[in-house]
Every structure is written in C-alpha cells, then in structure tokens.
Amino acid sequence: MIRVVLPAHLKTLVKVNREVELDVAGVASQRSVLDALESRYPVLLGTIRDPTTKKRRPFIRFFACEEDISHDDPESPLPDAVVSGREPFFVIGAMAGG
Amino acid sequence: MSGVRVLVGTRKGAFVLRSDGMRKEWDVSGPFFGGWEMYHIKGSSVDPNRIYASQTTGWFGQIIQRSSDGGETWEPVGNQFNYDGVPGTHQWYDGTPHPWEFARVWHLEPSLTDPDTVLAGVEDAALFQSTDGGENWRELSGLRTQDSGSSWQPGAGGMCLHTIIVSPKDPERIFVAISSAGAFRTDDGGKSWRPINKGLHSEGIPDEDAEVGHCVHHITMHPSKPDTLFMQKHWDVMRTDNAGDSWVEISGNLPTDFGFAIDVHAHEPETVYVVPIKSDSEHYPLDGQLRVYRSRSGGNEWEPLTKGLPQSNCYVDVLRDAMSVDSLDSCGLYFGTTGGQVYASNDEGDSWEAIVRDLPAVLSVEVQTLA
Numbered sequence: 001m002i003r004v005v006l007p008a009h010l011k012t013l014v015k016v017n018r019e020v021e022l023d024v025a026g027v028a029s030q031r032s033v034l035d036a037l038e039s040r041y042p043v044l045l046g047t048i049r050d051p052t053t054k055k056r057r058p059f060i061r062f063f064a065c066e067e068d069i070s071h072d073d074p075e076s077p078l079p080d081a082v083v084s085g086r087e088p089f090f091v092i093g094a095m096a097g098g
Numbered sequence: 099m100s101g102v103r104v105l106v107g108t109r110k111g112a113f114v115l116r117s118d119g120m121r122k123e124w125d126v127s128g129p130f131f132g133g134w135e136m137y138h139i140k141g142s143s144v145d146p147n148r149i150y151a152s153q154t155t156g157w158f159g160q161i162i163q164r165s166s167d168g169g170e171t172w173e174p175v176g177n178q179f180n181y182d183g184v185p186g187t188h189q190w191y192d193g194t195p196h197p198w199e200f201a202r203v204w205h206l207e208p209s210l211t212d213p214d215t216v217l218a219g220v221e222d223a224a225l226f227q228s229t230d231g232g233e234n235w236r237e238l239s240g241l242r243t244q245d246s247g248s249s250w251q252p253g254a255g256g257m258c259l260h261t262i263i264v265s266p267k268d269p270e271r272i273f274v275a276i277s278s279a280g281a282f283r284t285d286d287g288g289k290s291w292r293p294i295n296k297g298l299h300s301e302g303i304p305d306e307d308a309e310v311g312h313c314v315h316h317i318t319m320h321p322s323k324p325d326t327l328f329m330q331k332h333w334d335v336m337r338t339d340n341a342g343d344s345w346v347e348i349s350g351n352l353p354t355d356f357g358f359a360i361d362v363h364a365h366e367p368e369t370v371y372v373v374p375i376k377s378d379s380e381h382y383p384l385d386g387q388l389r390v391y392r393s394r395s396g397g398n399e400w401e402p403l404t405k406g407l408p409q410s411n412c413y414v415d416v417l418r419d420a421m422s423v424d425s426l427d428s429c430g431l432y433f434g435t436t437g438g439q440v441y442a443s444n445d446e447g448d449s450w451e452a453i454v455r456d457l458p459a460v461l462s463v464e465v466q467t468l469a
Contacts, residue, residue: 052178
C-alpha cells in the first residue's frame with residue numbers, strides 16, 4: 001500500500017483531509033502511483049501532470065524520503081520505504097505567500 | 099416569487115448571493131472551491147439550475163464544475179481542452195513566435211437553447227464547445243486558424259478569449275473578443291471567422307487602425323438589437339450598429355474612457371453602463387471616486403451614478419466580467435471590485451448598496467433572474 005500526501009488544493013478537490021492510500025499493481029513508480037491516484041480520483045486528471053503527455057505540471061514536485069525525485073525517470077521504482085508504506089509519496093505545490 | 103441569484107467568482111473561491119425580487123435582503127453562501135481562482139460562473143437561461151464554473155490555478159490547472167441544482171452542489175466535468183491539430187505559434191510579447199498553450203478558461207457561455215451546450219473562451223485564445231454538459235470539449239478551430247491567428251499577441255493579462263456573445267436571432271452568428279487581438283465574428287456557427295475591428299483606433303500598436311491587434315476589454319449586446327454592440331476597449335468606448343462591420347466612438351463626456359466592464363440595461367437597449375478607470379497604468383477610479391456612468395442615449399452623453407458608492411479614497415478596479423444586469427421590472431445592476439465588494443442597485447443604477455464588502459478580489463459577476 002502506497003501512502004500519498006496531496007497539497008491542500010487537491011485535497012479540497014477530492015474531498016479528503018488526510019493521506020490517500022493506494023494499492024498499486026506491479027512495480028510502484030511515479031507513473032504507476034499517479035495512474036492509480038487518477039484512477040481513484042478522476043478529477044485529478046490534468047491537475048498534477050498533462051493528461052496526454054504525462055509531463056509534470058511546472059509548479060508541482062514529487063518528494064520521497066526527504067529527497068526531490070521530480071526529475072527521476074517516472075518509470076523508476078520508488079524507494080522501498082515508500083513501497084512498504086513507511087514513508088509517503090509527496091505531491092508538492094510550489095510555495096506561495098506574501 | 100421572483101428573485102435573483104448572483105454568481106460571484108473571486109481569486110479564492112466562488113460565492114452565491116440570493117435575494118427576492120426586492121433585492122434588499124441577501125443570503126450569502128460560499129466560499130465554494132476555496133483557494134481556487136474562479137474566473138467565471140454562469141447559468142443557463144434555458145435551465146437556471148444548470149450552472150457552469152471555471153475553476154483554475156496556475157499550480158494545478160483547469161477544472162470545470164457543473165451544478166444542476168442552482169449552485170447547491172457541484173460536480174467536476176471534463177477539463178481537457180486540446181487544440182485542434184498542431185496548434186503552431188502566435189506572437190509572444192517581444193514579437194517572437196510562441197507555441198499556443200492552454201492556460202485557463204476565462205469565460206463560459208451557456209447556449210440560449212440547450213442547457214447541455216456551452217462555449218468556453220480560453221487562454222491562449224481559442225473557442226471550445228461542449229454539447230454534453232461540459233464532459234467533452236471540442237475546439238471551434240476556424241477562429242484560431244483564420245488568417246491573422248499567428249500574428250495575435252497577448253495583453254498583460256494573457257492572450258485570453260474573454261467575451262462570447264451568441265446572437266439571439268441567429269445562433270450561427272457568434273461574436274468573440276480577444277486581448278489583445280480584437281473582435282471577431284462568425285456567421286456559420288464557428289466554421290469561419292473574420293476580424294470586425296474597423297473603426298477601432300489604438301495608440302501603442304504599430305498601425306493604429308490595424309485589422310487586428312486591438313485590446314478589446316469587453317463587449318455587450320441587448321438581445322432585442324443583435325446588430326448593435328457596445329465595446330469597452332483598452333481606451334475608448336465604442337458602438338456598432340452593423341454587427342461589427344464598423345465601429346464609432348461614443349466616449350463623449352466620460353472623464354476617462356479607459357475601463358473594463360460595460361453592460362446594457364435589461365429593458366432599454368440604448369441605456370449603457372460603464373465604470374471608468376483612471377488609466378492603463380492606474381487601474382482604479384479617477385480621484386478615488388467609484389462611479390458608474392450611465393448613458394440613456396446609446397453613448398456620448400453620460401451621467402455619473404454615485405449614490406451609495408464610495409466617493410473618496412476608493413482605489414479598486416472593476417474587471418471585465420464583473421458587471422451584470424437582472425431583468426426584473428426595475429432593472430437591477432451588480433458589479434464586483436478587486437477590493438472584494440459586490441455592489442447592487444435595484445433601481446437602474448440610481449442608488450447602490452454593498453451586498454458584501456470583504457470577499458477576495460472579484461473576477462466575475464453574473465446574475466440570474468429567477469421566476
């Protein structure tokens with residue numbers, strides 16, 4: 001089971017206020033986790049990555065185990081700690097404030 | 099009993115303001131979609147319970163929301179706006195070619211005859227249509243691909259298609275306006291388009307009376323006179339009486355003719371309202387006095403409407419889609435400001451009251467007149 005932490009705007013959109021837990025078939029990678037996430041919550045299509053090209057949106061980053069993995073190969077296996085559920089997969093929106 | 103429902107889009111969510119026909123006491127609900135920019139919310143005139151909303155942020159892209167119960171509940175529908183074919187390029191700010199890229203939906207225009215059909219004006223400028231309640235969107239690409247498309251340039255707010263008017267007498271005739279390309283018209287339901295900017299004169303572009311390149315801010319029409327349009331351009335208030343074939347300036351005695359919002363009285367097709375803004379660099383009212391100007395003669399002679407509006411130290415803006423009129427017997431007017439106020443008049447603009455004063459910056463105001 002993969003734990004996914006969404007940014008506040010997307011939690012609002014999918015009407016959850018906590019982590020999302022996903023079962024991911026096969027190798028858990030950025031791509032397979034996001035596929036499972038979008039399958040569970042179709043409203044997220046296009047909000048994290050382009051629905052056609054699958055390219056990550058510019059103001060979005062992916063973190064795991066205190067590392068920025070945004071630029072890793074989307075097909076690469078996620079760290080064991082994320083796969084085992086000990087650490088979450090973070091979808092992060094760029095910070096903005098005044 | 100008759101009433102009104104005012105749909106307000108703000109920088110941080112949507113609000114629904116309801117009142118009876120007196121328009122004195124208001125119920126305020128929201129925010130809906132808190133934290134998201136709500137560019138435009140508009141209801142169907144065929145089925146007032148059907149409402150479409152454009153929900154967007156620069157972070158997470160575009161969502162389209164649909165309500166089928168008058169804004170009580172909402173459901174996300176389709177958000178894939180794919181340009182038809184290989185979109186090519188338009189001009190960037192510096193004149194270099196720039197790929198067409200979808201950014202957001204600025205305006206949603208429900209059909210006058212079918213609640214499931216709706217047009218969407220988007221940035222980068224293009225027109226999309228859904229015929230299944232917003233589930234799927236198809237570009238009416240004849241607009242973007244007509245001769246001048248590759249020469250269009252964005253204004254400071256982006257290259258947005260912000261105005262859509264479908265002729266009530268001929269559904270094949272549609273008017274759109276794009277910042278900063280100008281106004282365009284189709285007479286065949288969106289297959290072919292042509293610029294309708296003759297008579298516009300814009301300082302700041304190389305050819306001041308060019309066929310395209312004018313920063314049109316907003317256009318409005320009274321349904322009983324579909325060949326007459328009123329335009330608030332970057333500078334200048336204009337009108338046409340031949341469906342855009344030629345325009346004449348009607349700024350007349352306005353203290354400044356820069357502005358964004360323009361609208362027409364629901365029952366008097368020659369009564370027009372604008373909110374003059376000081377200048378293109380100073381987006382606030384002249385002398386700190388928020389004044390709606392009304393012309394009862396179709397332009398040129400304008401009177402300031404001030405009762406109930408702040409007449410000192412007011413430095414808010416009123417954006418292009420942030421003004422609307424109801425069609426009750428005594429025409430009501432509504433406008434929202436970047437300071438978060440929504441003002442209402444139940445007497446054709448003679449007097450005003452703030453329905454709410456402290457919303458996030460208001461992007462759009464649309465009113466539904468309910469039976």
